[in-house]
Amino acid sequence: FLFLPQEVVSEESEEESNGVNLMEFSDEILLHILSYVPCTDLVLNVRRTCRKLATLCLDKSLTHTVLLQKDYKVNKDKVKQLMRDIGKEIYQLNMAGCYWLPSSTIDHVTRCKNLVKLNLSGCHVTSLRLSKMLSTLQHLRSLAIDVNPGFDASQLSSECKATLSRVLELKQTLYTPSYGVVPCCTSLEKLLLYFEILDRSREGFMLSGQLMVGESNVPHYQNLRIFYARLAPGYVNQEVVRLYLAVLSDRTPENLHAFLISAPGSFAETGATKNLLDSMARNVRLDALQLPKAWINGSGLLQHLKFNNPFYFSFSRCTLSGGHLIQRVINGGKDLKSLTSLNLSGCVHCLAPESLFRKAEDDIDSSILESLVVSCCNLRHLNLSAAHHHSSESIGNHLCQLLSRLKHLLSLALPVCSITDVAASVEKPPTAPNVLVPQTFGRKVRIGVQTYPKNLADQANQKVESSVFWALMGSLRFLETLEIIGSSFSSAMPRNEPAIRNSLPPCVRAQSVGDSEVAAISQLTYLQSLTLAQLPNILTGSGLVNIGLQCQHLRTLSLANLGMMGKVVYMSALMDMLKHCKCLRDLRLEQPYFCAGAQFFQALSHCSSLQRLCIVSRSGTLQSDAVMSFMANCLEVIMCHMFVGESLTVCKNLQQSIVRSFQAERPALNVVIFPLLHEDLTEVIRDVPMRHLDEITLFKSRVAEEPPNLWW
Numbered sequence: 001f002l003f004l005p006q007e008v009v010s011e012e013s014e015e016e017s018n019g020v021n022l023m024e025f026s027d028e029i030l031l032h033i034l035s036y037v038p039c040t041d042l043v044l045n046v047r048r049t050c051r052k053l054a055t056l057c058l059d060k061s062l063t064h065t066v067l068l069q070k071d072y073k074v075n076k077d078k079v080k081q082l083m084r085d086i087g088k089e090i091y092q093l094n095m096a097g098c099y100w101l102p103s104s105t106i107d108h109v110t111r112c113k114n115l116v117k118l119n120l121s122g123c124h125v126t127s128l129r130l131s132k133m134l135s136t137l138q139h140l141r142s143l144a145i146d147v148n149p150g151f152d153a154s155q156l157s158s159e160c161k162a163t164l165s166r167v168l169e170l171k172q173t174l175y176t177p178s179y180g181v182v183p184c185c186t187s188l189e190k191l192l193l194y195f196e197i198l199d200r201s202r203e204g205f206m207l208s209g210q211l212m213v214g215e216s217n218v219p220h221y222q223n224l225r226i227f228y229a230r231l232a233p234g235y236v237n238q239e240v241v242r243l244y245l246a247v248l249s250d251r252t253p254e255n256l257h258a259f260l261i262s263a264p265g266s267f268a269e270t271g272a273t274k275n276l277l278d279s280m281a282r283n284v285r286l287d288a289l290q291l292p293k294a295w296i297n298g299s300g301l302l303q304h305l306k307f308n309n310p311f312y313f314s315f316s317r318c319t320l321s322g323g324h325l326i327q328r329v330i331n332g333g334k335d336l337k338s339l340t341s342l343n344l345s346g347c348v349h350c351l352a353p354e355s356l357f358r359k360a361e362d363d364i365d366s367s368i369l370e371s372l373v374v375s376c377c378n379l380r381h382l383n384l385s386a387a388h389h390h391s392s393e394s395i396g397n398h399l400c401q402l403l404s405r406l407k408h409l410l411s412l413a414l415p416v417c418s419i420t421d422v423a424a425s426v427e428k429p430p431t432a433p434n435v436l437v438p439q440t441f442g443r444k445v446r447i448g449v450q451t452y453p454k455n456l457a458d459q460a461n462q463k464v465e466s467s468v469f470w471a472l473m474g475s476l477r478f479l480e481t482l483e484i485i486g487s488s489f490s491s492a493m494p495r496n497e498p499a500i501r502n503s504l505p506p507c508v509r510a511q512s513v514g515d516s517e518v519a520a521i522s523q524l525t526y527l528q529s530l531t532l533a534q535l536p537n538i539l540t541g542s543g544l545v546n547i548g549l550q551c552q553h554l555r556t557l558s559l560a561n562l563g564m565m566g567k568v569v570y571m572s573a574l575m576d577m578l579k580h581c582k583c584l585r586d587l588r589l590e591q592p593y594f595c596a597g598a599q600f601f602q603a604l605s606h607c608s609s610l611q612r613l614c615i616v617s618r619s620g621t622l623q624s625d626a627v628m629s630f631m632a633n634c635l636e637v638i639m640c641h642m643f644v645g646e647s648l649t650v651c652k653n654l655q656q657s658i659v660r661s662f663q664a665e666r667p668a669l670n671v672v673i674f675p676l677l678h679e680d681l682t683e684v685i686r687d688v689p690m691r692h693l694d695e696i697t698l699f700k701s702r703v704a705e706e707p708p709n710l711w712w
Contacts, residue, residue: 093119103124122173141168144711145173164181167185171192195231197237224255227258230261238267285306296318313339317347319348322369335375346386382412383703390417414485469520487507517535521547544574560589568594575603582608590699591620595620655674
């Protein structure tokens, strides 16, 4: 309705009969409505429809901040025209993840003389272009860029370095060992570093983490308040981040209040890092903390660190016991109302008093969880995934019952075994006639579209209404993100490694979790993102239909290894669900033997807002004609990733056909269709834009992964 005001004006008689005229709304209401329209549409289209909108579309409230990061239809010409029309009015420009725009597009940013914040993460920017651009942006205070192979800091002009010296916030993604522009940023208060350096070059040569001679005079951290580093797997990333930390170990900034390092696997502590942590314990009070597990495990570090008003803690993968968590982190159960985000993913003993003689599958100590809930009553983001959190039979002390007190939760991640009723978990899980629930992959079964009995769905709903999980979902009405992930689940597509061919069996406690628990999720009216992985007792998927009908705000859906592993038992229900998901933008499916055929894609075509699709299926098949028809019908789709069991020839032919047919009209189109178990999979993955790789293609828990509002 926003782009048809001329028709509204010309058809007065129709308006009178309807009693509504958009142009009669107040300017405040119209500005609020227009704020939901992409800036490119406002400036290049909407403002040309009538005089009133021509004025409103150039209002400072709409041009002050321009967000292009997920405007997949924007191209070089549109950016050029946008900068020409309103460049001087733009104070904040976000072009993060615009990988499809040529590097010359960046030249037009020089028109934005008043820029204060600029995000170019994921854009192609050379040293010379960066220098030319920054030389004109004298008011810049916040910058995000990528540092790619070939970056040369010596090419930065004195004017560029002068601009960088005034930058207070820097986000830098490294694809090559380098300090990037950090040495030039002498006033830094916030530094975010993302290390994405591969251990081997495309030619197969091992890379070194040593930085170039002349760069070792490095960073200026004296004003630093926030230090964040996220490492992709690989030893080179660890080598390079140690060089960044070396300066911090010499002199810890007095105003440091957030220190966060996210490192997968083993990242050993060294003498320099120990000195850094000792200095932090003596000199600073923190509000946010995340450390590699090896730096915390077995050390008394936490009892020496001092905290002010902490808002974020992450102890992911640490062996921290519940006793230590209560005593050293939340001060024996004292008030911690400031804490809004807590990540205990993979912290297997965090709800037990001690870890020395405890098995990971033993029951949790509900008093520890209760202390946590009472002390951190304002938690908005909580991650308890990748662990066995088994509740005892004590009445009123089930994990779900205790978590229901956290009324402010917006995102939650739980292991599958934690949501089952204790009584149900010791009984034999219900199964369909002549159907077993296997713990390993079965043989390939050729199937058509299966139906699910309506009476079974009704039975599931009756059963679930008395469960503790049903009650939990009913109490968290404003939850926006939910992840229910099997404690032993691992994706078939890990980062920088060959595809996993076998999976571990689900936890015994999880065997009873299935359709009824999924149906309970439909109570979450405001749910926007849902992840379900390794729910072994899915028989029909009937609960998915409930979610499709009730959760009308759902934008992201990720399903992995549901029900039997030898066939897709929930296909019929999934197709029914998709017909109702009008707001769905991202869909990720990981399931062995998944058949991506005509009926599936026909159902998926009802998702008119869909932008990204990822299918990961060992021994899975696809129907090329159905894929092409789907791409033609769903005009918003700009990412299609399929890793299946088809031959390399079939995959390449389909990929080329999609690119030839749709690339011209969809500039951001990214297509990867490849055999899942092919030896060159890792080489293919490295070419996927980081935005898609990090947000959808690779499976991971994303709840409380980073502090809230870490970057704009």
